[in-house]
Amino acid sequence: MFSTFEKIKELAKKRGIALSKLEETLGYSTNYFYSLKKKAPNSERLQEIAEYFNVSTDYLLGRTDNPNVASEIVTTADGRTVDLSNLRERVVLFDGKPLSDEDVDKIAQIIKLSLGVSDIESE
Structure with a gap:
């Protein structure tokens, strides 16, 4: 199972964006994503990241391998x-x-x- 950091790193790589640029875009502090190797993001940040990449929060947390947002x-x-x-x-x-x-x-x-x-x- 991937950590949240690994999922974010993978998504950023697919988009061709550096983690430092992503932190800047989202208004996060330098090396914020690297801090996720040791701690879980708060729910507000998790939601912001999920919305940025258009994936589910469950995907970022490693609860599912399906990145799609729940749909009706x-x-x-x-x-x-x-x-x-x-x-x-x-x-x-x-x-x-x-x-x-x-x-x-x-x-x-x-x-x-x-x-x-x-x-x-x-x-």
Whole structure:
């Protein structure tokens, strides 16, 4: 398993950017990334780095090998894709009344299950 430092170093290398330049761009102190060899970043910094590289924080922490940010675009067993990301923005009513966020989450889960897609597959 790679450390957070190693993941960041790898991502910077892929982008062709030196760690010192990345520290400058993000407004971090000199050698900040090297300090991550011995300590974990705070959640705010971790999120900033993840957003910069467009990867998940779990990827940076070595919890997953999948760098993709969690998505509500699911792929069914037969290859169809379904976008559930804007379900909350759509007018969602039942019996003429708006549904709560909890109800919308339940509906999204029902849709995923009916398509044969688990939460793990949709990330």
